[in-house]
Amino acid sequence: MAMAMATSALLRSVTRGGSKISTAPPKRSFSSSSGHDDAYEAAKWEKITYVAIVASASLAVWNLSKPHPHFDTPPAYPYLHIRNKEFPWGPDGLFEVKEEHH
Numbered sequence: 359m360a361m362a363m364a365t366s367a368l369l370r371s372v373t374r375g376g377s378k379i380s381t382a383p384p385k386r387s388f389s390s391s392s393g394h395d396d397a398y399e400a401a402k403w404e405k406i407t408y409v410a411i412v413a414s415a416s417l418a419v420w421n422l423s424k425p426h427p428h429f430d431t432p433p434a435y436p437y438l439h440i441r442n443k444e445f446p447w448g449p450d451g452l453f454e455v456k457e458e459h460h
Contacts, residue, residue: 367381
């Protein structure tokens with residue numbers, strides 16, 4: 359592998375007319391552009407994140423502060439609470455509104 363790279367560099371140098379042989383591998387370039395600084399990008403996205411947090415929090419406060427409708431209690435239909443056997447904790451369910459039993 360190293361021999362192939364050296365041969366390739368030598369052939370490039372000869373065909374371009376240069377007498378200098380470069381042994382350093384070429385600089386790798388990925389999909390990001392080389393002109394941008396990573397710290398600049400990180401700071402940009404940090405600012406965007408803070409703006410998004412403030413915007414979403416204010417939207418949530420605004421939505422929760424608006425009045426919302428409260429519905430009346432449904433009528434007590436006789437078929438809704440059929441009790442064939444009494445619960446161990448009493449006649450009402452655990453999360454039901456307690457009624458006065460006489």
